[in-house]
Amino acid sequence: MTNALDTMSGTDRPVGSMVASVSRLPARPLTKEKVVIRLLLSVLAVTTVYALAHLDDGGVNLLQAASDTLANLKIIFLHPGGPHLSFLKALYEVVITLGLAFLATLFGAFIALFLGLLGAQNLAPKPVTNVIKAFVAFVRAVPTILWVLIFAVTAGLGATAAVIGMTFHSVSYLTKAYSESFEDLDRSVIEALKASGANWWQIVFQAVIPSSSTYLLSWTFLRFEMNFANAVVMGAAAGASGVGFDLYMASGYYFDLREVGLITYLILAFAIILETIAIRMKNRIKDDQA
Amino acid sequence: MTQISQLPGAPLLEVSHVMKNYDGTRPALDDISFSIGKGEFVAVIGPSGAGKSTLLRCINRMIDVSDGEVRFEGVSVSQLNRRDLKKVRSKIGMIFQHYNLVERLTVIENVLHGRLGSKSTLSGALGRYSRDEKRQAMELISMLGLAEHVYQRCDRLSGGQKQRVGIARALVQDPKVILCDEPIASLDPNASKVIMEQLKRFSNEMHISLIVNLHQVDVALRYSDRILGVNKGRIVFDGRPSELSPERIAEIYGTELSAPRVRYAS
Structure with a gap:
């Protein structure tokens, strides 16, 4: 026992000296990133505390408000249904929303196919790909809703502006996705066909598109799923009709929570269906790469 | 030093004083001249980076020459406009080390790609091939022993099978010349053989000239009618396989130490 204690204290000493030597090591250099992050965190902390202290609650009883919210959520999610909308009518409106998404995806995919070819580095000269990529990055940087509002100036608020705006954003998204799929095809395959006298269009349709068709389909469907979500928002924000508009009316005008619930469930159901298909598509991409 | 071997016909391909500079340092090709007759089987050997691949690609102008001239059937390739260049290219087949097939398409689709150069843009892009073209492709595929794989995707094939698809794609062009860039460098000895x-057989039967870049000197000795030795962008040997002595090989490969050991064919 004492032997063991001895050996323990024996081992203690070198550890202590190690700690001492560690403390003598030079401190890790304070990098620029670290300074920025620390500064940011402290600013955030200060503003949070300040905002909480000066919160204008407008005399709302927070407990009361919380329980009311819960009660509303209960009505929305447990008692869906509505006087204004029958289930079939709501379904019909969802189909309209799907239609908006479909149109935007279709137009977007068609335009993006050609822009994607011009944006692929193995198919187009570098200046051209650079211009396409810069243009597409710019379009993508502006949110969909802004494009819709921009086109609303000429087309008026409604389905037309919504589809054009969503198409715009779809083009930018799909062009990037497509051109990257095209770039996956080895330059040497293109070289082989060129060497046999094939021209650009023949190479594109006989080699490039067949090689990337799985990717193209999958990306397009992913975008369709995104456009569905966008189309719901457009219904409300841009008066593009469809289920989004009904949701807006139900929540903003009729204050009919049961109807909000019905619509939410419908949108959720469709979103889940689309998401499931999209995930399968993604897996197909992965399988193909393996 | 160099000796022009007996040509079986009038020169089909004439390369004269071809230079290629990539970036102004050492030229990749330095004053290359040779001519090739109908049905000749020419092996090009030399160390890695000697310019063998560049030389092949200058012939069908996949790479533009810096100086000099390549004449194919009496026509100067470097003077051609795009359209005529494509016509010339459609008469020159090409086979690659990595086969360069569209892996997701079937064997027959890949073979038919060899016809694209002789078709209109539209029917080529839509993949509309005539009955004759399909029959020809089928024939070549079965001649190359791939009959049971006709409708299989190329990514399911072995390396040797892929290379045979590559050969069929070149042959379906009805080429006068086939350029082979290291056709067996990625294959096992059996598949290489x-x-x-098969290359030798088609060269003989269909009177197609072959220019084959090779790493293996013994393969060059066994199959070719003529060997071009290339080192540092220059032709340092041009003659029959029987004239290729170990000293010559050493010269081609730079030093005696780096010369590969050679098994002599007859």
Whole structure:
């Protein structure tokens, strides 16, 4: 026992000296990133505390408000249904929303196919790909809703502006996705066909598109799923009709929570269906790469 | 030093004083001249980076020459406009080390790609091939022993099978010349033998000239009618396989130490 204690204290000493030597090591250099992050965190902390202290609650009883919210959520999610909308009518409106998404995806995919070819580095000269990529990055940087509002100036608020705006954003998204799929095809395959006298269009349709068709389909469907979500928002924000508009009316005008619930469930159901298909598509991409 | 071997016909391909500079340092090709007759089987050997691949690609102008001239059937390739260049290219087949097939398409689709150069843009892009073209492709595929794989995707094939698809794609062009860029460098000895023998056979039967870049000197000795030795962008040997002595090989490969050991064919 004492032997063991001895050996323990024996081992203690070198550890202590190690700690001492560690403390003598030079401190890790304070990098620029670290300074920025620390500064940011402290600013955030200060503003949070300040905002909480000066919160204008407008005399709302927070407990009361919380329980009311819960009660509303209960009505929305447990008692869906509505006087204004029958289930079939709501379904019909969802189909309209799907239609908006479909149109935007279709137009977007068609335009993006050609822009994607011009944006692929193995198919187009570098200046051209650079211009396409810069243009597409710019379009993508502006949110969909802004494009819709921009086109609303000429087309008026409604389905037309919504589809054009969503198409715009779809083009930018799909062009990037497509051109990257095209770039996956080895330059040497293109070289082989060129060497046999094939021209650009023949190479594109006989080699490039067949090689990337799985990717193209999958990306397009992913975008369709995104456009569905966008189309719901457009219904409300841009008066593009469809289920989004009904949701807006139900929540903003009729204050009919049961109807909000019905619509939410419908949108959720469709979103889940689309998401499931999209995930399968993604897996197909992965399988193909393996 | 160099000796022009007996040509079986009038020169089909004439390369004269070809230079290629990539970036102004050492030229990749330095004053290359040779001519090739109908049905000749020419092996090009030399160390890595000697300019063998560049030389092949200058012939069908996949790479533009810096100086000099390549004449194919009496026409100067470097003077051609795009359209005529494509016509010339459609008469020159090409086979690659990595086969360069569209892996997701079937064997027959890949073979038919060899016809694109002789078709209109539209029917080529839509993949509309005539009955004759399909029959020809089928024939070549079965001649190359791939009959049971006709409708299989190329990514399911072995390396040797892929290279045979590559050969069929070149042959379906009805080429006068086939350029082979290291056709067996990625294949095992057995598959290599099959490929070389098939190339030799088609060269003989269809009177197609072959220019084959090779790493293996013994393969060059066994199959070719003529060997071009290339080192640092220059032709340092041009003659029959029987004239290629170990000293010559050492000269081609730079030093005696780096010369590969050679098994002599007859």
